[in-house]
Amino acid sequence: MQTNNGTSANDILSLDNPAFCTYVICCCLLILKMMGLVLLTIFHRQTNKQVGISEEDARFGMEVALHPNVERTRRAFLNDLENIPAFLFLSFAYLWTRPISTLVHVVYYAFLVARALHSFVYAVYVVPQPARAICFAIGFIINGYLAAHTAIYVFIVGYLKK
Template sequence: MSQNPTIAVLKMMSLILLTIFYRMKTKVCISEEDSTINGATVGSHPDVERVRRAFQNDLETIPAFMIMSFFYLWVPVPDWVVHVLYYLFLVSRTLHSFVYAVYVIRQPSRAICFLIAFLILIYISVHVAIYGFIAGYLRV
């Protein structure tokens, strides 16, 4: 099986570290007790919020992809199709995070990256559903 779902999770975890980095850099924290550590202020900062939104966006697609990519392994498709879809999903999600949280590029770059990953997720999900329906129907 391709390791891409695992790499996607590691990419998500890197956004957590990036959030911490920006919180320390801007000296902004979310709770009163954290403000005593390095003289930080309680509140938000646009850089921190941008990374948090990128992470939230990952939470909207990557867990579903992990589940559906697992089931997709039982659908009879050529291995190269699985690899192309998984790698394309990983690349598009990584680029999405990069242009959202690290090096901001104006739209539609982020939207295109999101759409590619989202369409792959829809395709895999529909393919699994159709295969499951057909396989269940033929057994009866």
């Protein structure tokens, strides 16, 4: 399958394409990071008076209550759910715009680092604001850039060049 700019899907979605490799690495690491937050939530539930989330957990001797460490970790995970899926889609679509390879690496790894630091300063080692807000803003701006760049590229290549 050829794209409008002469690039085939095989060229873009190839391990010979450094941008695609960076995409795959970042996606895998982001998902592993999210899985780590799930495990951290379980750890906090178990170590903080067996904190459960629903009435049926009481049958297993868990106290159904809110605990600050559990809730903080859950909020970090929910924040990931609000940001990482968008990145997974936008960063994949961005590959089709034939971006500068160096820029792909910088943008993708910056998002990865920003999200990892966000989770760290939110759920692992609590750092006062604006640390978390800065990490969130970096990821948010990157998602905005990826969305705008891809939409403009598709509009120009898809509509105006026809």
